[in-house]
Amino acid sequence: MLTGWPSQLDELFGRISGEFARAEPRRQARKYLEGLLGGAKRKNGWQLAEQIGDARPWRTQRVLSHVLWDQDRVRDVCRAYIVEQLGRDGVLIVDETGFLKKGEHSVGVARQYSGTAGRIDNCQVGVFLAYATERGHALIDRRLYLPEDWLDDEHRREGRIPADVAFATKPAMARAMIAQALDAGVPCGWVAADALYGSDKSLRVLLEQRAVPYVLAVRGNEVLNVLTAEREFLHLKASALADLVPEDGWKRLSAGVGAKGQRYYDWARLRLFRLQEPLWDHWLLIRRNRKNHADKAYYVTFGPMETTLADLVRVAGRRWAIEECFEIAKQDCGLADYEVRSWHGWYRHITLAMLALAFLAAMRRRLNVERGAAAVRHSSRLPTACRRSATSSPPSKGSVHPGSL
Template sequence: MVGFHARIAHRFGRSEPRDRALDYLTGLLAPLERKNGWTLAEQVGQLRPDGVQRLLNLSEWDEDAVRDDVRDFVVETIGARDGILIGDDTGFLKKGTRSAGVQRQYSGTAGRTENCQIGTFLAYASSKGRALIDRELYLPVSWTDDRERCRAAGIGDEVPFATKNEHLKWMLQRAIDARVPFAWVTADEAYGQVKHLRSWLEERRIAHVLATKVNDTVTTVRWAETRVDELIASLPRQAWKRISAGQGTRGERIYDWARIAIRPVWENGFGHWVLARRSLGDPTEIAHYVCHGPVGTRLKDLVKVAAARWTIEESFQAAKTECGLDHYQVRLYRAWYRHITLAMAALAYLTALRAHEAAKGAAPTTSTS
């Protein structure tokens, strides 16, 4: 961890926050049941959490620059030309009404409406591993329409309302500007059903496999708008192929998959498809995806990208259980970004260690024959 900390040390102008950041990262990786201000302070021999709180709330350091350092580190350790960027959000259950962005809202993490904050994230996945590389805190309209409430939580007047889809665009653009190597983007239907996001990706020639709702429509030949489920229903039985989507927590994820081309190939050499995933146990359970990618893309390539969406769920789980992503006790807007960024840094460090160990285990032995 000391070596990793040295990469970001220059982001902290003074020695006190620089040292606190190392303590904080070490504490996030420690085997503690809860990783809040008190427990992190105790872990490094402090009697009170004042220093930890000062690091998050008052100290001078650039959390966005650290975010960029984390992203660059992830690229160095697990980056690949065929990497996949995954967008998703996760909820952080909270009490009270004063923490930035908190309100009663639907949390996919809880599976119901709860008093919570919602963070939008971008993950990076390759055959070497996966990690979180960017983050945004969702501020509901009830917050952005009440600037006094925003100011009390440290949210500047310049911070606008933005949808989670806009957050994803911001994060993808930052990844593009930083020349992060990737071949595809994927996200669940909360993002995939939004047509302007799909158009934004197409305009930038970004290949994608985005889940969408069953009654979504796509533009087909002659510019007709057709429902995705109707297109899939028109496919013959032999169009379906049984393909594994990789290992899951309950074993191998095997489904029947099919796709249908929905538009002619344009001059840019990209194709458009609707992809479907059908449950083996219940053939009426079908998930749909809107896809855009190089014309030579195979069905199994689309399946691989669709399946990669689950890796961000695994990243959330690892970040929360191993790195304290959701253990924070902060109220201010900037403090949320600072804790989340340091938790992402801890996860990136673990990802690098695991990738290194996997590479050592996969190293070929010298033949004696």
Template sequence: MARIAGRFRRVEPRATARAFVLGLLSGAERKNCWQLAEQAGHNRPGAMQRLLRSARWDVDEVRDEVRSYVLEHLGGDGVLIVDETGFLKKGDRSAGVQRQYTGTAGRIENAQVGVFLAYASEQGRALIDRRLYLPERTWCEDPERRSGSGIPETVEFATKPRLALQMIEAALDTGCRTSWVTGDEVYGQDPQLRAALEARGVGYVLAVACTTRVRINEDRTVVQAVAAAATLPPDAWHRQSAGAGAKGPRYYDWAWVQIGADHNRCLLIRRNPATGELAFYLCWSPGAVALSALVRVAGIRWCIEECFQAAKGQVGLDHYQVRHWISWHRHITLAMLALAFLTAVAVSTKPTRSTDPNRPVRSSDPIHLTIPEIRHLFGSLLKRPASSVKSLLAWSIWRRCHQAHARSCHYRRRLATSSPI
């Protein structure tokens, strides 16, 4: 918290921000303003709500501190990973919400979509940047909706790959040392993103669809990626691990095919040994690299899914109940800070070397401290004494009064807009 203290102009929001982050690290059932205020011992959620909406502090400056904090603790020459995640919502007033596909639900749902940037190294992984995706027609071209949700006039429509590139360039401009960027098909299919990374000398391993057309052979024949894989001889495939999974190394068969005239540009193909299912990646690097290097980067892409799981399950990334543009960014950024703290603690608790290198590893030895375990231990240490009956009842009465007022407003609005039969 000392790192971000200077980003607050007054002591009151600074203290509230500390209570907010401690609440995110606690065992509170839901990490919204109501429950975080009760967890902090406040009488009302007003201070927490003001922190997210009207208090004067620069959320992007705090985001920059989160990024530098992560880079300091996870070491250099990691991999930048881009991906989006959905936040299921009701209604139509939350900034950026509409019916759209989200992998969170696996179908089209009413949701907001956030594009995120993660940093992963051998030490660990964490989220370092975020952008809220605004659909073009339903939001960017609707001044009334924009104004109602507090979207700044300077914010224009940007595709998800464009938002990803903005975050990547911001990380590189602030001194992030990385040789690779990876992402799924949404980003691999965008030629502008690939060209921008090449212009900055940053290699990439980006997933693409099986129908992607590539140039192979000396005569530069254009074929679909799946057709290029079908022509490979058996000895072109190599069994390699894409990294450690929950149940052991993730072994796949891998092959690569040079595409175009650039010797450092290739199509990487992954085959599931059990099902034969294929996945394809467009790869480029400023210098010659081994197949194992591309396989490592392709396998690291799944780290951002682990970040989403930890952020939503441990620090309430998706527990917010806000509609405003600035409120969304403030909640998300403070949740990223809480996740970064847990990641830094996990890194610091890993032993640098065994006290006895000749001692064999036994199955009874505990694994390294995980983020969920650290959050549980930290939350237990911060657990407040049992609230008095008077305090519990006061919060119960306040919640029920607030809910009664909200219900009354909804009924009046419905009756006013409904025509008699």
């Protein structure tokens, strides 16, 4: 049982309370944050109002629409809080998620591919940045993707989208968020992303110029350069390079713990043609299904020369953390339950939902620490073999409602 969480939530809200000049909007923002952490099945306006004791949702909705506050400064607080709570050995992970919509008036909504639905559907798409360590993970930045049709239609964008917002691809948004996080001093050991972002050569250049290691997924048709031991220069697709790995060149390693235990795959890496100074190196990392050898995944990687295969596998496996962030944020923090249509409304709701997720991540870390300490105290009275078992079980990954702590 974790006690004292209300005071912890008060402390977190105290970091952003100065954004609200008047007492009444400040109280409503605090209620909104607590409502996002509550047990309502859906965190829409009416259900949130019922949960926090308001007869109507209007006062809380005004927090997202009319009250003056800076959602980017709150985002900065959320980012700093996560680093403080989860440690300074983090991996930055970028990915997008869809928000299914029925109408056509929400800013940025269009028929576009949604990984959430697994198909083209009517939705909004947000690009997110997550921070993950061994202690936990949470979202630290967000961008709303605007299809070109929205920005080219003056009637649609007038009064709804800031005049200085121009079209940006999803990879361009990812580069901007990563650069902003690095400029803000976020300690970053590695960057990980799926193939949509890994295939963006501008992202690779950005990270290499900043000496930030990365493990970025690419498609099998990504053309790469290899200099063989015989000094032969090869210019081949990633899938063709994988075929050059001899059977004894594969090593079975775990990509981390999944829902069914350790996720074991066969792994190999090939050194790519290097343009950097010798202190750094490039590799093609290849993941092969243990049973179906034709099922492979590919990663372009960059890191210090002493980086091991196990290091690269660990980072590749860490990418799943952002998927869990989306799942928990949508199920437990109302990330996708908003009813706003405006640009500022979207950013404000998403930012407060991210702050709620950050609080859950911090409380989950604290709960795991307390459980670990209790296990150690209990195991001191057990035989040695049982003591090892009591202290080596992995931490639970489920979300934590404050009401159940």
